[in-house]
Amino acid sequence: MHNWYSARELAGLPGMPGTERAIQLRAKRERWEGQGRLGSKAVEYSFGTLPHETQVHLIAASVSATAPEPLPVIELIGPKCDSVLASRLNQDQRSVLTARLAFVREIERMSQTISQQRAIDSLVALAKAEQLSPYLTDRVQRANDRKTSERTLSERTLKRWLSDYRKHGETGLAPTRRQKDMSLPAWSASFLTCYQRPTKPSVEAAYAEFSLKHPAERPSIHVVRRFLNKLSAEARERGRRTPQELKALQPFKRRLTKNLHPCDVFTADGHKFDAEVLNPRTGKPYRPETTTVLDVATRKAVGISIGEAESTIGVLDALRDAVQHGMFAMFYVDNGSGFANDTVREVVDRLGGEMTHALPYNSQARGLIERSHQTIWVNAAKKLTSYIGADMDKHAGTKVHRISRKQLRETGSTRLIPTFAEFMAGVEYEIETYNNSPHRGLAKFRDPLTGKLRHMSPNEAWDAARTEGWEPMVAPAEVLNDLMRPQVIRPTRRGEVTWSGETYFLDALRDFHGQEIRLAYDVRNASRVWVRTLEGDLVGEAILDGNASDYMPKAMLEKAYEKRESGQMKRALDKLETLTGKRVEMIAPCTGPSAQLSAEQLAEAQRFAQLAAPKAPTFEIPADPISKYHLWNQLNDRVKSGALLPPEEAQWHDRWPKHSDYTAMQRMFAHAAQARA
Incomplete structure (x- = not known):
C-alpha cells in the first residue's frame, strides 16, 4: 500500500470517476489533501481523504497481491528475541513461527498507511471471503497450528500474535510443544539393577525378577519399555557391556596422519591366525601367531613374523624385517607380553627410537593395525579349507576337522590343511597384494592408466613420499645384525655358556670361568651366539655343542656290540643243551646254496636275503x-x-x-x- 495516489492510479476504481479530469475536479471540490509528485507535474492525493469504498478496494488489492518469500527465521530476529531459545526450536515449531510472522509483517506494513485495527479487520474480512494472496492463504492453516483445515483468522488471534511478538520477539510466536518426561521413576533404579547385567537378560526376564523383588511398586511392562526407549543407547547398555565394549557407543577422537612422513611411526600387533596350518616341527595342526609391523603414514606392511605364540622372539623378528625399509622414530604398540619387556625396549633404545604403549583396554586407539588384521590375515584365512573363524559354518568346520585328523592318523598328511611352506607362500602373496591395493585411508590421485580418481596404495604412497624428497634412513646390514641381536647376561663355566636349554662353547671363555658375560643371540639362527664382556667388548662366537663329541669311539662300540652278541648266543646254546639234554652246535653261515633246501625254500631264503641286504642310498627331498x-x-x-x-x-x-x-x-x-x- 501507498500513502499517496495520483489521479491516473485512482481512475475507474470503486467510488471514483472514470477519468483523470473528473477526479481532479472532485478533489478540488471536496478539498482533498494533495501534494505534487516528485519529478513530475502530477498531483497525488492522500489515502485518508479518499472515499471509504475506494480505501477498502486499495487495501484488498494490496493484501491480495503476491507477497515475496520471507527471509529465514534465524535472520528475522525481533526486538526482544532470545536467539539462544530460537536455536532450540524444532522444525515443526519453526514452520508455525514463520507462518505467524508473515501475518505480523503484513499488519505492520498495512499500519504504515491505515490504523492497526483497520488492518486487522481487513485481514479478517479478506480471510473469510477467501481473497487473501496465495502466499498468505497457504499459511493460514499452518499459523493456526491445528489439524483441522476449517480454522481461519480472527481479530483476537491476530492481536495475540502481535502482542507475543512485541514482548518476546520471534520465539513468542513459536507454539509450545510437550517435551518428553525425562525424570526417573521411583522404580527405575530397582529395575535397572535387574536389567543392566553382563549376562544381558531380556526385558521380560529382568521385569519378571523385578516383579518378584518389588511387587508393591511394579509398573506394567509397557511402561518399562517406554522408559527404556527414552534412554540413550549408552545409558541403556551401561552395565550390560564392559567399559571397553561400551566405547563402541561413545564419541571418539579421529587421529589424522596427513602430517606424518613414512617411518615416523611404526605400529605393531600380534594376531592369532584363524585357520590351521601344519606345524613344520611336529607335523601337527596348529594356529600360527602372526606379528605385523605397519607404517602409519603410508599404511604399508613393512615387517611380519610367524610364530607359535606372541613372544619377544616374534616381535624382534618382525621389527628386524621392518627396519630394513627405514629407521622409525616411534614404535606404537600395546601392553602385550611380547612388547612390554626389557629385551624389546633395549633394542628400540639402541636403534634410537622411542616405544610408546597404548592405554590398557583401548584397542580403538590402534584402529589402523587392528583393521589390517581383517584386511590381511582374516581374508587370507577365509581362503583356506581349514578356516575356523567365528563365522565358519559349524557343520562344515566339524567335517573338515574330522576328515583331516583321520587322514593325518592314517597317512601322516592331508590336503585339507596347508603345509607351512604353502602357508608362507600365501603370506607373501597377501602382503604384496595388500601393499599394492588402494587404501581408503590414503590420499586420492588420478590413476595414470584409467584416468579416474582413486586412493593410493601403500606402495604408491611410499613412492610418492620419496618423489617429494623424503628418503628413508637405513643403517648398514652389519649394524642392523648387531643391533637386532638381543642380549642377556649369563654366567660361564669352563668355556661353556647355556641359553634357552642349549649349551654353547668358546675356548676363549676359559679366562672368564665363574664370571658373567653378555650373550647376544639371533632369533633366526640358534647355531651360535656372540659373547661379549660386561663392558661390551667382543670375545667371540660360541658354537652350539662346540666341545661335544661321541661318548665312545664308534669302533669300540662296534666291538662291544659283537662281543655282546656272541655272549648272548653262547648263553642261548647252553640253555638249549640244558633243556634238551643234547649237544647243540652252531653252524657257520655259508654263501653257497644248501643241498638240503628245496627250490621253493631256496627262493624264499633268497627273497629274505634281498630284503635284509643294505639298500643303496635313495634321493630324499627335505621337508622345509x-x-x-x-x-x-x-x-x-x-x-x-x-x-x-x-x-x-x-x-x-x-x-x-x-x-x-x-x-x-x-x-x-x-x-x-x-x-x-
Missing part, C-alpha cells in the same frame, strides 16, 4: 623350503659343472623351480643379499 632351496642350488652347481644327475634328482631339479616355494625362497634370499650389500 629352505633346505629344498639349498639342495636345488647344490644340484644346479653340479649340472653347471657338467655332471650327470640320477633320474630322480634330475626330475626334481627340473620341476621344483615351477613351484611357488622356489619363487618365495628365491625372493627371500635375494632380498637378504641386497640388505647385506
Whole structure:
C-alpha cells in the first residue's frame, strides 16, 4: 500500500470517476489533501481523504497481491528475541513461527498507511471471503497450528500474535510443544539393577525378577519399555557391556596422519591366525601367531613374523624385517607380553627410537593395525579349507576337522590343511597384494592408466613420499645384525655358556670361568651366539655343542656290540643243551646254496636275503623350503659343472623351480643379499 495516489492510479476504481479530469475536479471540490509528485507535474492525493469504498478496494488489492518469500527465521530476529531459545526450536515449531510472522509483517506494513485495527479487520474480512494472496492463504492453516483445515483468522488471534511478538520477539510466536518426561521413576533404579547385567537378560526376564523383588511398586511392562526407549543407547547398555565394549557407543577422537612422513611411526600387533596350518616341527595342526609391523603414514606392511605364540622372539623378528625399509622414530604398540619387556625396549633404545604403549583396554586407539588384521590375515584365512573363524559354518568346520585328523592318523598328511611352506607362500602373496591395493585411508590421485580418481596404495604412497624428497634412513646390514641381536647376561663355566636349554662353547671363555658375560643371540639362527664382556667388548662366537663329541669311539662300540652278541648266543646254546639234554652246535653261515633246501625254500631264503641286504642310498627331498632351496642350488652347481644327475634328482631339479616355494625362497634370499650389500 501507498500513502499517496495520483489521479491516473485512482481512475475507474470503486467510488471514483472514470477519468483523470473528473477526479481532479472532485478533489478540488471536496478539498482533498494533495501534494505534487516528485519529478513530475502530477498531483497525488492522500489515502485518508479518499472515499471509504475506494480505501477498502486499495487495501484488498494490496493484501491480495503476491507477497515475496520471507527471509529465514534465524535472520528475522525481533526486538526482544532470545536467539539462544530460537536455536532450540524444532522444525515443526519453526514452520508455525514463520507462518505467524508473515501475518505480523503484513499488519505492520498495512499500519504504515491505515490504523492497526483497520488492518486487522481487513485481514479478517479478506480471510473469510477467501481473497487473501496465495502466499498468505497457504499459511493460514499452518499459523493456526491445528489439524483441522476449517480454522481461519480472527481479530483476537491476530492481536495475540502481535502482542507475543512485541514482548518476546520471534520465539513468542513459536507454539509450545510437550517435551518428553525425562525424570526417573521411583522404580527405575530397582529395575535397572535387574536389567543392566553382563549376562544381558531380556526385558521380560529382568521385569519378571523385578516383579518378584518389588511387587508393591511394579509398573506394567509397557511402561518399562517406554522408559527404556527414552534412554540413550549408552545409558541403556551401561552395565550390560564392559567399559571397553561400551566405547563402541561413545564419541571418539579421529587421529589424522596427513602430517606424518613414512617411518615416523611404526605400529605393531600380534594376531592369532584363524585357520590351521601344519606345524613344520611336529607335523601337527596348529594356529600360527602372526606379528605385523605397519607404517602409519603410508599404511604399508613393512615387517611380519610367524610364530607359535606372541613372544619377544616374534616381535624382534618382525621389527628386524621392518627396519630394513627405514629407521622409525616411534614404535606404537600395546601392553602385550611380547612388547612390554626389557629385551624389546633395549633394542628400540639402541636403534634410537622411542616405544610408546597404548592405554590398557583401548584397542580403538590402534584402529589402523587392528583393521589390517581383517584386511590381511582374516581374508587370507577365509581362503583356506581349514578356516575356523567365528563365522565358519559349524557343520562344515566339524567335517573338515574330522576328515583331516583321520587322514593325518592314517597317512601322516592331508590336503585339507596347508603345509607351512604353502602357508608362507600365501603370506607373501597377501602382503604384496595388500601393499599394492588402494587404501581408503590414503590420499586420492588420478590413476595414470584409467584416468579416474582413486586412493593410493601403500606402495604408491611410499613412492610418492620419496618423489617429494623424503628418503628413508637405513643403517648398514652389519649394524642392523648387531643391533637386532638381543642380549642377556649369563654366567660361564669352563668355556661353556647355556641359553634357552642349549649349551654353547668358546675356548676363549676359559679366562672368564665363574664370571658373567653378555650373550647376544639371533632369533633366526640358534647355531651360535656372540659373547661379549660386561663392558661390551667382543670375545667371540660360541658354537652350539662346540666341545661335544661321541661318548665312545664308534669302533669300540662296534666291538662291544659283537662281543655282546656272541655272549648272548653262547648263553642261548647252553640253555638249549640244558633243556634238551643234547649237544647243540652252531653252524657257520655259508654263501653257497644248501643241498638240503628245496627250490621253493631256496627262493624264499633268497627273497629274505634281498630284503635284509643294505639298500643303496635313495634321493630324499627335505621337508622345509629352505633346505629344498639349498639342495636345488647344490644340484644346479653340479649340472653347471657338467655332471650327470640320477633320474630322480634330475626330475626334481627340473620341476621344483615351477613351484611357488622356489619363487618365495628365491625372493627371500635375494632380498637378504641386497640388505647385506
